[in-house]
Every structure is written in structure tokens, then in C-alpha cells.
Amino acid sequence: MTSAQADRGTPDPDSTSVTPGTPPLALAAGLVTVVLWASAFIGIRAAGKDINPGALTLARLFIGAVVLGVVVAVRRVGLPPRADLPRLLLCGLLWFGIYNVALNAAEQRIDAGTTAMIISLGPVLIAILAAALLKEGLPRALVVGGGVAFAGVLLIGVATSSQGLSAGTGTALALLSAVAYAGGVIAQKPLLANTSALMVTWLACLIGAALCLPFLPQLIDDLSHASGEAIGWTLYLGVFPTAVAFTTWGYALARSTAGRMGALTYLSPPIAVTLAWLILDETPPWLALVGGVLSLAGVVFSQRKK
Structure with missing residues (x-):
């Protein structure tokens, strides 16, 4: 990287090129993202008691934008080329707007298990779209590992679901969030x-x-009636699962493939179950524990170089 590139905040072409496997530092950044996103499921449930889905999304995005804006100003990071503006708008629309609103709304209508099962379609779509649009291909390790991880998430969903995959508004919203998630990642990768x-x-x-x-x-109306706990969780969602986690996600995505990073997010449901166990004292069913082990094994296999 040249000194000029560093001053502009432009990524080093060598560091952002797709490598056969995920570099250790990028994998670590991805794991930070997954843990923080898993904690968001608890935060959304807590804040969602007093704050509506769209309002909650606006709050966490506003907080995230302020935090990131300060860092951008201090570091004087360079702007993207104008040619990337349409893709950037699509990423913001799908990944930050539609996905978050739809996910928040879905979690208020269906249980976490059902939501996890439906959202787990996102990494599958990412792998397919990345192969077709980004020419990443479908490595055997990604297909096999992703399939095992997907099966693990389904087990977690079945074990923790009280409603099943019944038709309804919540299911439709969860499907919308999965599609928006996949589309947003595919739009983000080339940027x-x-x-x-x-x-x-x-x-x-x-x-x-x-x-x-x-x-x-x-x-404004929701915040005027919200509890201190709900406001606290909203602040947490804006700083950590939004500002921090989306940045570490971008760092990792720039140094790996969209397919591998999508597979890594299969760790989110078992981590969410574990956090609910530790924080909310919700003892997970044994089938969820089996699903967590499967998800972990699948993700590890999917990150192999061959």
C-alpha cells in the first residue's frame, strides 16, 4: 500500500483480493461480527417491547451513523468513486434499510426459532448469487460445510420454535429480510x-x-414512553451490532469470498441460543445443542481452502 492510499483510507488491492481461504485476521473480524449480530437478537427482543420495528431501525442506524461518522472524520477516509454510487445505494437500501426493518418486524410476530430457520436461507442465496454474479464459484468445502451448518440451524429452529413455519405476516417478513440480506451482501462485496x-x-x-x-x-413517540432498559438496548444495538459489527463484517468480506462469509453467519443462531441461556436464563433444548455443534462443524469445514 502506498502512503497516498493510506491517507485516503483506500484499501490495499493485495489485501482485498479474494484468497483461496479466509485469512486469520479477517476470520477473527468475521467472528466478532457474528457474536455481535447474535447479541442483537436479544437486544431487538428487549427494545422491541417499547419501540416499534421501523423506529428501532431508524434509532440504531442513526446512532451507528454518528459513531462511524466521528471515526471517518478523525481518520479522513476517502470517498468511493462516483461509479459505485448506484451499488452503494442498493447496499444501503437492502442491507441496512429493508433487512433491519423486516427482521425487527418479524421478531415481533414469530418466535426466534422460526425466524432463525428462515433467515438461514440468506447464506444459501449469497452462495448462489456470488457464484452467478461475482464468479466466485462453489467450492466443495463451502457447499458441504454450508449444507451441514444449514442443517444445524434448522435443528436449532425446530428445537426453539413454538409456531413452526406457518404462513403469516411474520414468515413473509423473515423471508423478505433473508432476500434483502443476500442482495445487500452481493451489492457490498464489489464496493x-x-x-x-x-x-x-x-x-x-x-x-x-x-x-x-x-x-x-x-x-419520538416511542422514546417518550420507553423504559430505560429499552433505551439502553437501543443504544447498544446502534453502537455494537450496527457500527462495530457491520464495519468488521466489511473488513472480513473484503478479504474473503461472499460465500464463505455468508456461511460464517451460520454461527449466529447457536451463539444467540447460548447468549439467551446465559443472559435470559433460557435453557436450550438438547436438540438445539446438537444443532449448534453441527453448525460449528459446518462453518469450520466451509472455511477450508479446498
Whole structure:
């Protein structure tokens, strides 16, 4: 990387090129993301008691944008090229706007197990779209490992679901969030070849927040009646699962393939179950523990080089 690139915050082409496997530092960043996103399931449930889905999305995106904006200003990170603007708008619309609103709304209508099962379709779509649109191919390790991890998530979903995959608004919203998640990741991946993960995350967060501005009156009203716990969880969601986790995700995605990173998110449901066990004293069923082991084994296998 040249000194000029460092000053602009432009990623080193060598560091952002797709490698056969996921580099250790990128894998570590991805694991940070997965843990924080898993904790978001608990935060959404807690904050969602007093704050509506759209309002909650606006709040966490606004908080995330402010935190990231400070870091961008301090580091003087360079802007992306104008040619990337349409893809950036699509990433902000799908990944930060639609995905978060739909997920928040789904979790208020169906249980966490059912939501996890449906959202787990996202990495499958990512692998297929990445192979078709980003020419990443479908390595055997990714297909086999992703399949095992997917089976593990399904077991967790069955074990913790009280409603099953019944038709309804909640199911439709969860499906929408899975599709938006996959589309957002595919739109984001090429952006990271020209622009730092920090800048891409900040701008996408701003775009998502702007799209959620119609929820501002509702947010003001919700906050006027919200408990201290709900407000605290909202702040947490904005700083950690949003500002921190989406940035570490972008860093990892720039140094791996979309398919491998999508498979890594299969760790989120078993981690979420574990956190609910530790924080909410919700003892997981034995079948969920088996699913967690399967998910872990599948993710580990999917990150192999061959």
C-alpha cells in the first residue's frame, strides 16, 4: 500500500483480493461480527417491547451513523468513486434499510426459532448469487460445510420454535429480510475493492437511516414512553451490532469470498441460543445443542481452502 492510499483510507488491492481461504485476521473480524449480530437478537427482543420495528431501525442506524461518522472524520477516509454510487445505494437500501426493518418486524410476530430457520436461507442465496454474479464459484468445502451448518440451524429452529413455519405476516417478513440480506451482501462485496470497509459501512448506514426517516415521528413517540432498559438496548444495538459489527463484517468480506462469509453467519443462531441461556436464563433444548455443534462443524469445514 502506498502512503497516498493510506491517507485516503483506500484499501490495499493485495489485501482485498479474494484468497483461496479466509485469512486469520479477517476470520477473527468475521467472528466478532457474528457474536455481535447474535447479541442483537436479544437486544431487538428487549427494545422491541417499547419501540416499534421501523423506529428501532431508524434509532440504531442513526446512532451507528454518528459513531462511524466521528471515526471517518478523525481518520479522513476517502470517498468511493462516483461509479459505485448506484451499488452503494442498493447496499444501503437492502442491507441496512429493508433487512433491519423486516427482521425487527418479524421478531415481533414469530418466535426466534422460526425466524432463525428462515433467515438461514440468506447464506444459501449469497452462495448462489456470488457464484452467478461475482464468479466466485462453489467450492466443495463451502457447499458441504454450508449444507451441514444449514442443517444445524434448522435443528436449532425446530428445537426453539413454538409456531413452526406457518404462513403469516411474520414468515413473509423473515423471508423478505433473508432476500434483502443476500442482495445487500452481493451489492457490498464489489464496493470493497475500491473503498475502505469503514467508509462503505458509514455511507450505507446513512442511506439506510435516510430511508427510515418516515419513522421519525413514531420514534419520538416511542422514546417518550420507553423504559430505560429499552433505551439502553437501543443504544447498544446502534453502537455494537450496527457500527462495530457491520464495519468488521466489511473488513472480513473484503478479504474473503461472499460465500464463505455468508456461511460464517451460520454461527449466529447457536451463539444467540447460548447468549439467551446465559443472559435470559433460557435453557436450550438438547436438540438445539446438537444443532449448534453441527453448525460449528459446518462453518469450520466451509472455511477450508479446498
